[in-house]
Amino acid sequence: MLLSEGINQGYVIPTEYTRKLTIDGITRSHQVYQIRLDKLYYNDQNDRIATWVSKYKEENNVKSLDVLSPDYNSIIEKFIYESNPQAIEKTKKNIELVGQREPGVVLNDGRVVDGNRRYTCLRKINELNSNKKHFEAVILDRDIKENKKEIKLLELSIQHGEEGKIDYNPIDRLVGLYNDVIKNQLITVDEYQKTVNESKAVINKKIEQADLMIEFLDFIGAPEKFYIARDLELDGPLSEIPAILNKVRTEDEKEDLKLIIFSNLLIKPKGDITRFIRKIKTIVDSEHVHDFMEEQLEFVEETAEKVADFNDISSKTINNEFRSDEALQDKMVRSLEKYEIKTKKDLTRVKPVQDMQKIYTILKSIDQSMIVKLNVEEKEELHQVVEACKDELDNVLLKLGKNN
Incomplete structure (x- = not known):
């Protein structure tokens, strides 16, 4: 009726x-x-x-x-x-x-x-x-x-x-975007972008996240079981993954890194998973990335074998069978922490170079034409600061001389 x-x-x-x-x-x-x-x-x-x-x-x-x-x-x-x-x-x-x-x-x-x-x-x-x-x-x-x-x-x-309007659950919104724009092609990206009044860059990022959500669910043997992504609160990690994948050069490296991240998302080694994934980004940006990935791929294989043992994976299965595997969690944590420490040591070692580069940039940006406009007291103050800087630079050069 x-x-x-x-x-x-x-x-x-x-x-x-x-x-x-x-x-x-x-x-x-x-x-x-x-x-x-x-x-x-x-x-x-x-x-x-x-x-x-x-x-x-x-x-x-x-x-x-x-x-x-x-x-x-x-x-x-x-x-x-x-x-x-x-x-x-x-x-x-x-x-x-x-x-x-x-x-x-x-x-x-x-x-x-x-x-x-x-x-x-x-x-x-x-x-x-x-x-x-x-x-x-x-x-x-x-x-x-x-x-x-x-x-x-x-x-x-x-x-x-x-x-x-009250915001959607981020995962529900990704599911809607996936169904309407990617899978069923009911509406175009342009139509979606104009209708929700967001930039095309923002929508493209969400499409990338939606694709990653689909790939993750396929990886764990739960294709299009969208509620699992919601229950695992994957919206935070999904927003971090694209920037991490962009750190590697080849498509093979990108696929390997994706599997490493998916394995960590499934097992959830420690604490807040979004922060854990961010730590991976720091390591991937270092010279230790290949050693880290080689070690982590062993855990990917172990995780994949574990997934293959289950015909039907649900949120309950993940919590009871995967996220309760303390042995695998411990190995993942120790691996990440080991390379995180190595990366931090590298960053500490090169910090003097980075600091000096910042100082040089600041010095180059000084408008020297303004110096003549300073009064006597201001010129004297500037002179003292310059002399102090020269002393510190002499100390740096002295250290460099000793190292040579």
Whole structure:
């Protein structure tokens, strides 16, 4: 049943309010309606819950969720709530206090394309207060099958392009980007970039991170199990990896280094994994990189053999079987710490050269034409500083002479 028929039947009530939306590059005001809660259903294609939907499909061995199922709304509501319970409770309290202030957007068949959190809050409030029966929203005469691209661009525009929206979980956003731009090619990079109002450089970085996420999941034998990336909180490490890979020259080195990082992400040797990965970056930038990689590749092989022992890898498997392997963790930690110490010693050894290069740069930048404008006292002060610098330089030259 279409919502456009609901006005005559009483479950859709026009209000005096409007909401501006930009569709196909045209911005105009749209009528807002009060729509009975039981005539609406969640949008399972909402990027905010992408990882939750992927987990449900895997655990229940289904390819898609049946919107006609009586349990459909309850299933999605759980995803929405668990994705950010603090935000839901905060919004719920606000709606209880002042009512729904911001209207959502729904399709004519009842699919909620914007306002899933507000819809969730109203559903929960309705469980305790049956007087709260309506969700206020704009109704678009669109079909998700025939207008999928248009609706996705609208959703992106609302969720990413408008101020005051609650941020997505970074992994859910990467999953949405991967599905819409890379895998299904529903929208182009240019369309995505313009719609979310971010620079092309930022979007390209996110695409790189999304590709790395896919490669990592393939490496651990869990292709497109996106919820694992969310559970392991890989958004931090994924943002660090591209800069590390750019430190090596050949594609073979890059692939080896990628496998080393993936192994460390899976085993999680010690503490904060993002900081651990940053330490790898420091070593890769040193003369010890090849020895480090050669040693670490042994752990890659050991990790790959361990992965091969499992037919079905989940977040629980990773925590119980991989991240509990203290022997392998210890070897990874000792390897990194060994080369980290060597790298720090090298940096300490060459620090005098780096410091002198900085001093030279500063001296070259002095505007000597300004010296004649100094008064007598200022010239005397400058003269004393220059003499002190000369003394220190003589000491450096003396040390160099002794070394020679």
